[in-house]
Amino acid sequence: MRKSLFALPAIVVAAGLALAGCTTVSSESSAPNGEGVDASQPLAGKTIGVAVVGTQHFWDREAFQGAVDEVEKLGGTVLTTDGNRDNTLHAQNHDIFLAQNVDAVITILGDASVDPKLQQLHDAGIPVFGVDHASEWAVNNAQSDNEVGGTALGKITGDALGGEGSIAVFNAFGSSLSFCGERYDAWKNELATNYPNIKLIEPELAEQFANAPDDARQQTLALLEKYPVGTIQDIHVACWDQPAIGVVQAIEDSGRTDVKVTAFDAGPDTLEIMSEPGSPFVGNIAQLPRKIATISADNVGKYFLGEEVEKVSYVDTIPVAGPDEAKKVSKELGYTQ
Structure with a gap:
């Protein structure tokens, strides 16, 4: 009751x-x-x-x-x-x-x-x-287990970029929400330790909870104007993945095929985006x-x-790398039923 x-x-x-x-x-x-x-x-x-x-x-x-x-x-x-x-x-x-x-x-x-x-x-x-x-x-x-998940996502990111490149990061909540900080710190530590030729672009971007996809889309459009082809390889959303929806939209609207997207959460909507052929959304971590x-x-x-x-x-969390794994995890978690 x-x-x-x-x-x-x-x-x-x-x-x-x-x-x-x-x-x-x-x-x-x-x-x-x-x-x-x-x-x-x-x-x-x-x-x-x-x-x-x-x-x-x-x-x-x-x-x-x-x-x-x-x-x-x-x-x-x-x-x-x-x-x-x-x-x-x-x-x-x-x-x-x-x-x-x-x-x-x-x-x-x-x-x-x-x-x-x-x-x-x-x-x-x-x-x-x-x-x-x-x-x-x-x-x-x-x-x-955010440390394990963040480390796994760092490996997915590093491998997707071939160990080289520059990454812009949305990280508004790493200092105020402990679990966000754990994810980000583990992700960043994995890159620093095993992918030293990957650099993070500063300053970091600050997404919003309200209207997160649209806010991230607008910020990403401006970011892509600032960083032409060859100067940015990935945009990472450190705490969750709703802003990544807008990031993907901005990349596709700009006609850019050189920028990948990674994030943390892997709900049914973002796994669906990852499952699309040629999607720039290449890495995520599914939670339960x-x-x-x-x-x-x-x-x-x-x-x-x-x-x-x-x-x-x-x-435990579930690492998701690429469209095939996105489809598999969606099915395993019952999101495609």
Whole structure:
């Protein structure tokens, strides 16, 4: 069962959308001992808040629905909020969970502005679990193995360029979102270590969350005017791949066949672009957002069973190089059904 708070105007409630190492529990308050709890329904009788930064993007929708479905499978009632891709609103939405005195919170994405709210929940004895949101106030954060994924993408990029060339980078969020920084740093380190003849163009470009494809398209058109044929070989989007849609459009609109595109996320829309013959989009990393959020909800269940919960739960990523792999991964992930 899912509860909603439609009466609260500051909150957009997302209800019913179709959308590695091991440490002890980080919360200062002790986890329940699990006595008398049904192991198959550890969340029975409990209300779990699920806060998502937005549901406009494929990754966000999949993670949100994965968390909701698994909480309900484990017997819990879900109270959901949607920040509409506004980090301030997303942070404020956590006040509802505090006011409603929920039993636990799963928070999906968001920047550092969310952390003071997570501290308030922690101090009130409400355990918090992150989905791509690492925080000292969270019992656990479930996420992709971004270092492995970034390293794999660096190899894809280096091989696609034959080990030589110049790359322009969209990197607006590497300093504000830890998982973005992990991806970018690993990608850049792989290039520096094994492809020393590849250079990164400075300054970096800053994409926007809002209207990301169109924003990136306009910036790329200007970039291609500045860098004629032979002076730029790749445009890389460091954190996600929605801007890459606009990058590809700009390259094709400009009639350029000398510039490749690489990015990180590999949802159904971008894998479809990669699958097209002759597409400049040659490298991506597929994530499993539904699995990540499902694991987060499972960790909530483990917590209430009194079991040890790891500080970080890593989920593997899938490297995608070229059209054939894009088609294969799309099929494996069910995107072509």
